[in-house]
Amino acid sequence: MAESVAKYVVCPKCQQQSMTNIMISANTVEDTNIRKMVFDETIFRWKCKKCGYSSKYQHPFLYNDIENRFMVYYIPYVERPKVVDQKLETEFADLAGIRKRIVPDINSIKEKIAVFEKGINDMALELTKLAVSDVVAKETSHNVYAGYFTDMDEEKNSISFQFFVGGERRSYIQTTRLEVYKRSLDIVRRYFPKENRKPGFLNIGRAWASSALEKYKSSGR
Ligand SMILES: [Zn+2]
Known part of the structure; x- marks a missing residue:
């Protein structure tokens, strides 16, 4: 209740x-x-x-x-x-x-x-979002302040995010292929399998994704 x-x-x-x-x-x-x-x-x-x-x-x-x-x-x-x-x-x-x-x-x-x-793995989603966010920052030559998942379409093989960029926090929609998410999912399953079994409430956002990516890179792959 x-x-x-x-x-x-x-x-x-x-x-x-x-x-x-x-x-x-x-x-x-x-x-x-x-x-x-x-x-x-x-x-x-x-x-x-x-x-x-x-x-x-x-x-x-x-x-x-x-x-x-x-x-x-x-x-x-x-x-x-x-x-x-x-x-x-x-x-x-x-x-x-x-x-x-x-x-x-x-x-x-x-x-x-x-x-x-939607049954999406949020860790893989955050890794995907981080990669897409870097693309948006390069394309727009602006800082990306925040980004949120908007849609996943299996048929169109796409995943979309809405970002807020630049000083005016302009809305910017960016879509990428589902493979980016699937590759991220593979990274999560192989390198962070126990993450969900830890006690407590986890903060799985941009900071988590950045540090997870660092760990993955330093793992020698
Ligand atoms: Zn009042």
Whole structure:
């Protein structure tokens, strides 16, 4: 069942304090609306009871997809490679093979959900994204600030990402052949087979992919 905590929030507009319920965890089986609430971000919105002012409210949230066997723990701005939460480890200790992830932003929580629902290996996806991101940086001569999975099409043999490039964070769609993902999957299976069995919630993003790529290169291949 969804778990909430009551918090006092001071309205930035009317300065009045009011009690608000913050949802801190939910699972897709009992809380059937939760996926929609994450994707339309209503779960991260707060509304002042006094003046009606509404704004984004970033707070930690644990998304638990029981059927697809994964959990995504959104911790705003988290940078650590791993978070071990004793309470959660005890609570879910018997559930072997559950993929547990931490993500630093709302776009990433949506991305992980979409990726795991499609049965995609997120480690291989991040390695693919890193390679494609380098191509985009070269093609546009701009820094790439972020990138997210958008689609995988077996028939068209393609995988697509949306990147945000340059000072204006312009949206840039880049598609590549599925072989790049398959090659990445091969690297993950051969060089990081135990990664998913480690305790705790892993931060599998760009930093992980960069360090994994370094390890792979220094392994002598
Ligand atoms: Zn207010």
